[in-house]
Amino acid sequence: MILLTPQLRAKKLVWKFADADGNLFSAKMADLNFINALQAGSTGTDLRIGIVMDVDIEMKQEMFDGVWLTQSFEVVRVRSPAAPIPAPDDRNLLFYEPRKPND
Numbered sequence: 001m002i003l004l005t006p007q008l009r010a011k012k013l014v015w016k017f018a019d020a021d022g023n024l025f026s027a028k029m030a031d032l033n034f035i036n037a038l039q040a041g042s043t044g045t046d047l048r049i050g051i052v053m054d055v056d057i058e059m060k061q062e063m064f065d066g067v068w069l070t071q072s073f074e075v076v077r078v079r080s081p082a083a084p085i086p087a088p089d090d091r092n093l094l095f096y097e098p099r100k101p102n103d
Contacts, residue, residue, distance in 0.1 A: 003051040010039045027057060027073035034078040045081045054079040
């Protein structure tokens with residue numbers, strides 16, 4: 001996934017991401033090892049918009065009227081931040097709006 005908004009503080013805060021299709025979502029950064037590495041400056045890269053991250057995400061859902069609804073996401077493990085890659089179609093992720101289902 002692509003990092004859009006990191007919270008560079010030593011707390012479990014919500015970060016914003018985009019998946020490979022440009023869908024935007026938020027997830028709480030719950031990997032304490034990664035948070036500690038941020039604080040120590042030892043993540044292996046400078047975090048900035050466009051960093052590709054390989055992470056394990058925990059999704060919490062609730063059943064509502066017979067349908068599972070996603071309530072929250074948590075990054076439980078950061079496997080790697082990687083060098084940024086060009087966004088598909090040269091879109092600018094700062095101002096990117098996800099496609100609607102009928103587009």
